[in-house]
Amino acid sequence: MGVEFTQHPSMWNAVDIQVxxxxxxxxxxxxxxxxxxxxxxxxxxxxxxxxxxKISPYNNLRAGVAYPEPFIWTTxxxxxxxxxxxxxxxxxxxxxxxxxxxxxxTEGGHGSGANLKxxxxxxxxxxxxxxxxxxx
Numbered sequence: 283m284g285v286e287f288t289q290h291p292s293m294w295n296a297v298d299i300q301v302x303x304x305x306x307x308x309x310x311x312x313x314x315x316x317x318x319x320x321x322x323x324x325x326x327x328x329x330x331x332x333x334x335x336k337i338s339p340y341n342n343l344r345a346g347v348a349y350p351e352p353f354i355w356t357t358x359x360x361x362x363x364x365x366x367x368x369x370x371x372x373x374x375x376x377x378x379x380x381x382x383x384x385x386x387x388t389e390g391g392h393g394s395g396a397n398l399k400x401x402x403x404x405x406x407x408x409x410x411x412x413x414x415x416x417x418x
Contacts (some may be wrong), residue, residue: 283341284371289353296415297352298408301360301392306338307331313364338385340371347372353411355385355404362392383411 284304287297292326299347302342325329335341352375365386375382387408389396 283352285337287345287349288339288342291347291349294350295418298411299352299354299368299371300370300408301356301363302339302354303363304338304365304371305340306334306415307341309367310335313360314362314364332363340367340374343371343374343378343380349375349380351381351383352384353385353408355387355407355416357387357389357392359389360392 283297286294303309303315305312306322309322310319310325323334325331325334342366354368354372356363356365358365368384368386372382372384377411379395385404387400387404389400
């Protein structure tokens, strides 16, 4: 969803960016990113770096673009896609004065929570966001 958010912002009223991988130029150095080189490519290979630069949501945010207000959420204890991606993306949006919603689950791993209560809470946040945004 981060790619859609940056490449086609005018197509969306609501963008739910959940547990995201967003900085494709540094993903190899964050958490378990190095294990995904076979899937995404490596910045150390010029042609692959060029592709990653083209699709990297974090690196393709531009000031002055009318982005929809996204709901970005991540998990603190994710051992695969660390919360750094979501935090950096939100910080960049903030610096550009683009409104966004952010939630960080403090329990659990690669998902919306460690238990049913936390999953239900995260789902309720998502559905509330969608209901509000899709009525605008």
